């Protein structure tokens with residue numbers, strides 16, 4: 001038997017086994033974990049900020065999706081991944097353009113999630129993907145191979161070097177088959193989804209089946225980005241869930257309370273995706289920080305701040321509770337919200353206090369001042385599995401101070417992602 005014949009027989013036997021495993025035996029061979037119930041979408045663009053206490057908020061989510069459709073660059077994506085890696089949360093990359101994928105994002109990301117829109121234009125189904133694969137073949141692939149092996153492999157192998165990396169990357173990638181149902185969203189504009197493209201529940205089920213059996217999409221994503229889909233989303237999910245067995249079903253759009261999150265989970269979603277509600281926590285934290293600065297100095301304790309938050313904020317309707325209550329495992333979102341808001345303020349006030357003590361510092365004076373100070377938040381971060389508590393505290397405090405004193409230090413990049421500004 002020739003090597004080509006052997007490869008053909010091997011491929012067809014392997015694919016038959018895989019289909020039998022997925023269907024007849026119902027094996028969970030999908031690389032996207034079925035136990036994930038909550039995904040937080042973190043957008044690297046400058047307008048969408050993070051709360052200082054983001055590691056604590058994110059310690060309850062199953063995984064973070066990094067990506068967004070506007071003003072995202074490879075640089076702000078890399079910075080976001082670096083921040084998340086120290087926080088111990090599982091993060092994957094959902095790029096809106098292939099050039100946002102770099103060696104660094106690949107190193108940090110758990111996997112690459114590639115969007116394909118089932119009810120948009122052909123550009124959003126296969127056009128952007130084709131351009132992306134060509135970019136990997138021509139540019140990114142050869143560069144990665146040369147950096148990893150130290151050899152100018154494309155000189156010997158020509159296009160085959162890029163083909164190899166592109167093939168490997170697509171094989172390892174997870175595909176997200178989107179059904180976009182809010183025509184007023186950025187996602188709909190990007191994918192050219194108009195009123196005529198909106199699907200009935202039966203049509204959604206049929207396309208989801210095509211995605212599962214033909215495209216082998218690991219994720220079927222019902223997207224209402226920015227607004228809650230209500231009864232219509234529930235009907236869509238019930239229909240999709242009736243057909244789909246192997247792909248994971250995700251719902252995203254306008255979630256900011258436990259009732260709606262539970263409704264879509266009960267209707268058949270395996271996981272909910274929450275974006276805006278998370279970024280709004282950073283706005284609340286920043287607004288409270290400005291008010292707390294007028295009330296307290298750098299020595300305010302977490303207990304003092306918890307009482308102040310409790311008195312000052314209508315906690316039940318706060319952005320922090322809105323986000324936390326979308327996570328099924330968080331049983332006392334109000335208590336957690338008070339704790340995390342107070343800890344974020346306490347940390348911010350302590351860093352502002354360090355700033356008061358410094359005058360025209362050098363980068364090394366900033367680093368010394370930060371490592372000499374005991375920040376109470378470090379013990380909060382230490383409770384998070386996999387987090388580098390000390391590294392995060394030094395990086396966040398150093399970054400805020402570098403930004404405040406207008407100093408070029410690598411830590412400074414993180415300041416651009418926080419809502420709080422010294």
Ligand SMILES: CC(C)=CCC/C(C)=C/CC/C(C)=C/CC/C(C)=C/COP(=O)(O)OP(=O)(O)O
Nearest residue numbers: 068069096098115124128129132133186187190
């Ligand atoms: C081959 C490689 C390395 C990458 C491929 C990169 C690809 C194919 C990107 C496709 C992007 C695409 C089809 C986007 C369509 C619109 C969409 C599904 C956007 C996702 O929405 P969010 O970015 O989450 O939306 P918001 O910004 O509205 O929150």
Ligand SMILES: O=P(O)(O)OC[C@@H](O)CO
Nearest residue numbers: 225226252253254275276
């Ligand atoms: O920002 P929201 O409305 O939570 O939507 C989440 C996600 O589905 C957006 O792609």
